[in-house]
């Protein structure tokens with residue numbers, strides 16, 4: 652059994668890792684590290700964890716991690732991993748960062764979009780982008796994984812097949828994203844508190860969302876040319892779930908049936924991608940609590956455009972589930988270990 656440490660122990664990403672790893676046969680949680688509440692028992696903060704063996708939150712001791720664990724998950728806000736990972740990166744550890752700190756290859760882009768100083772270039776160079784279905788080969792030999800953001804996960808999984816297969820033009824792609832409130836983490840803000848989010852749908856971070864450069868970086872990689880795109884994110888009154896509905900111009904006339912077949916073949920043997928049959932579209936409830944990404948497509952023959960919708964659970968495929976999937980790939984294990992639960996419904 653390999654051992655994992657989780658940094659950022661009292662956050663949503665961390666408790667989702669703990670939930671999922673309960674059923675993992677080859678990886679167990681050995682240490683949960685908290686900068687704000689070390690010494691506390693985690694179930695005193697999260698009562699749903701009460702019947703697990705006691706998890707006492709610990710302080711971070713970077714020097715002892717290598718001797719105690721094999722895998723380190725950083726489920727911390729932007730700005731934390733860029734300080735910690737450089738101290739861990741040449742030790743015998745597999746490191747998975749759930750934040751945006753290591754996702755952008757350009758330090759200037761990070762500083763512009765995140766408003767913080769970037770990680771050292773050497774750390775960025777060693778980090779592999781963990782979009783599991785697309786970069787499996789690179790992930791297999793990685794020691795540092797930069798886990799994708801939630802909107803990038805859904806939009807890249809939805810768009811990359813059509814771009815790589817030449818179905819759509821790389822210009823003028825529009826991504827309309829909607830997310831549940833848990834995407835903003837546990838600390839409440841004026842924008843996320845109940846009376847602001849309940850009975851409301853609101854666009855946010857228009858033109859400024861930190862996932863825009865991440866999406867553009869990997870769309871550009873898919874076509875080997877610079878791609879710009881529009882992402883508009885909306886906060887909606889639900890706890891979990893995220894859906895991106897995307898619009899792109901087709902390169903040539905085609906049918907929904909043909910595009911579905913091409914997606915099915917692109918994602919053959921990818922256990923977490925479910926391509927929906929013609930006439931069906933993804934919905935967040937159908938993936939809730941699971942690592943699935945459901946994708947539906949439709950050719951709008953009147954405008955010669957492709958509509959693609961992709962739904963995930965932001966905390967599972969959008970964060971902790973994909974992080975575990977990446978550890979499975981790095982270790983040569985079955986990709987679905989710890990991730991076999993079917994979605995919760997209704």
Ligand SMILES: NC(=O)C1=CN([C@@H]2O[C@H](COP(=O)(O)OP(=O)(O)OC[C@H]3O[C@@H](n4cnc5c(N)ncnc54)[C@H](OP(=O)(O)O)[C@@H]3O)[C@@H](O)[C@H]2O)C=CC1
Nearest residue numbers: 659660661662663664685686687726727728750834836837
């Ligand atoms: N929520 C989501 O749907 C998704 C989240 N992510 C990313 O994953 C990461 C974790 O997200 P999430 O768990 O939702 O966020 P939370 O805000 O719920 O948790 C983050 C945790 O990090 C710790 N932390 C906060 N500030 C600091 C600091 N200055 N130094 C060290 N630790 C700190 C805290 O835990 P403690 O005090 O116990 O150390 C905090 O609870 C973030 O980078 C987020 O952007 C990515 C995709 C989706």
Ligand SMILES: CC(=O)N[C@@H](CCC(=O)OP(=O)(O)O)C(=O)O
Nearest residue numbers: 749750751800801830832834835
């Ligand atoms: C509702 C909400 O605020 N969601 C967050 C999700 C970001 C996230 O979790 O990803 P990073 O790791 O890139 O910060 C947002 O849209 O910024």
